[in-house]
Amino acid sequence: MTTETDQLSETDARAAVTGADATRYFKEKEKSGAAVSQERVSAVAGAALAALHDVIREHDVTYAEYDALKAWLIQVGEDGEWPLFLDVFVEHVVEETVNKERGGTKGSIEGPFYVPNSPNLGADGTLPQRDDEPGTPLDFGGVVQSEDGTPLPGATVELWHADDLGFYSQFAPGLPEWNLRGSFTTGEDGHFMAHTVQPAPYQIPHDGATGAIIAAAGWHAWRPAHLHLKVAAPGHQTITTQLYFEGGEYLDSDIASATKPELILAPTPKADDSGVEVTYDFTLAKA
Ligand code: DHB
Ligand code: FE
Numbered sequence: 001m002t003t004e005t006d007q008l009s010e011t012d013a014r015a016a017v018t019g020a021d022a023t024r025y026f027k028e029k030e031k032s033g034a035a036v037s038q039e040r041v042s043a044v045a046g047a048a049l050a051a052l053h054d055v056i057r058e059h060d061v062t063y064a065e066y067d068a069l070k071a072w073l074i075q076v077g078e079d080g081e082w083p084l085f086l087d088v089f090v091e092h093v094v095e096e097t098v099n100k101e102r103g104g105t106k107g108s109i110e111g112p113f114y115v116p117n118s119p120n121l122g123a124d125g126t127l128p129q130r131d132d133e134p135g136t137p138l139d140f141g142g143v144v145q146s147e148d149g150t151p152l153p154g155a156t157v158e159l160w161h162a163d164d165l166g167f168y169s170q171f172a173p174g175l176p177e178w179n180l181r182g183s184f185t186t187g188e189d190g191h192f193m194a195h196t197v198q199p200a201p202y203q204i205p206h207d208g209a210t211g212a213i214i215a216a217a218g219w220h221a222w223r224p225a226h227l228h229l230k231v232a233a234p235g236h237q238t239i240t241t242q243l244y245f246e247g248g249e250y251l252d253s254d255i256a257s258a259t260k261p262e263l264i265l266a267p268t269p270k271a272d273d274s275g276v277e278v279t280y281d282f283t284l285a286k287a
Contacts, residue, residue, distance in 0.1 A: 008173035010165060015208025018171045019080035022112040026083045029116075075209040083112040085210045092257045095240075103147050104283040108242040109258045111228065113168040118158060119178055123187035126195040127159065128178040135164030135197030137275025138267060143190045144231055144282045151190025152284065155233035158183045161199040161226065186233075198267075198276065199225045201249055214255070224250040224259060229282075236284035243280060 055061070076085055091109040099107045119128060124141075144155035160181040162168050169179035180199075184192040204210055204221040214221045225248050232238040244251055244259055246266040251259055267276035 010163070010167040010172040010174050012174070013167055013172035013205065015081060015084070015205035015211060016079040017173070018205050019082075019084055019208060021080075021171050022083040023080035025115065026112070072209055072213065075212075079208045081205075081208050081210050084204065084208075087112045088204055088210065088256045095258075102237060103285040104237070105231070105239050105241060106260050106262045107239055108260060108263060109256060110230075110240045111242075111256070111258075113171050114158075114160065114228065114230070115170055115181060116158075118160065118181040118183050120183045120185060121194075123185060123191060124193040125182065125184065127180050127182040128176065129180060129197065130176060133163070133179075133197055135200070138196050138198045139193065139270065139275065139277040140196065140227065140265075140267075140280070141191065141193035141277075142279045142281045144186050144192070144233060144284065145190055146233075146236065147283055147285055151186075152233040152236070153186055153188045153190055155186040155190065155192075155231065155236075155282075155284070156183055157186065157192045157194075157282070158230040158232075159194055159196070160228045161196070162202050164197060164200050166200040166202045198245070199227065201225050204255060219255065220250075220253065221255055222250045223254050223256050224248045226258075227265075231282045231284065233284055235287055237287050239282060239284060 076082055087109060091111070095107055095109050121127070140159075144152045144157065146152055160168070163175070163180055167175065169175040169177060169181060180196060182194070184194060186192045202223045202225070204214065204223070206214065206221045211221060224244050226242045226244050228242055230238060230240050242258060242263060244264045246264050251264070265278045265280060267278035269275075270277050
């Protein structure tokens with residue numbers, strides 16, 4: 001990080017900076033991409049273009065609108081906002097399609113802010129956070145098990161989420177590198193326990209091209225508060241998912257369309273009133 005960035009605070013996050021970071025991470029990431037056949041490219045790219053042609057005909061799109069589209073597409077690229085835009089508006093259908101036959105815990109979108117290799121905290125640990133980390137303390141634990149209910153020791157639970165202002169470390173300035181990001185390894189009983197704080201709702205950066213189309217259409221830019229998770233165990237299919245909070249704002253109007261009724265937590269106050277606690281068990285399908 002540059003010295004200049006170090007002097008900024010998280011509320012100085014700008015779409016172009018967040019987008020550039022998300023684009024850089026995506027480029028560095030190991031892609032699942034197998035070679036795609038010419039037949040498949042022709043079928044999928046051809047159908048996507050045909051769908052666009054239908055929209056143009058159906059809505060009598062003008063040259064002014066066509067030029068506005070070109071200008072907007074150029075801007076999304078210049079600000080590095082493709083990961084943000086695609087993960088908000090498209091990824092949920094990919095997730096639904098890819099996982100439609102998989103058993104076990106429901107998945108949800110990964111989003112643009114996953115960073116691999118977060119600090120491992122064992123079976124029970126506190127996510128890296130600032131001394132004065134704002135937000136309600138949250139104890140979140142559970143068991144990772146296979147579909148027949150056998151607990152899975154040595155499973156990995158990766159957890160990452162926004163802070164109490166709705167910002168993610170490594171994508172908003174001024175936050176410690178691994179703030180509110182960590183990995184757990186389940187113990188002999190398949191159990192893990194994470195100590196963290198409740199995240200706030202997340203607003204898509206709204207000063208860039210993605211924000212411009214949201215504003216121009218009169219939509220809102222919010223996602224409900226959520227935890228991101230990746231749960232993996234040898235011999236099982238990895239689950240990428242999110243968990244939400246009962247009664248949370250925007251649960252029914254998530255801009256990323258990524259909520260599911262099975263993924264809603266209902267934390268309760270801890271006996272000593274020091275925060276809230278909740279359990280959630282993950283079930284992994286065999287690979
Ligand atoms: C985006 C951000 C998120 O935190 C998320 O879960 C999904 C999408 C985004 O800004 O694109
Ligand atoms: Fe998120």
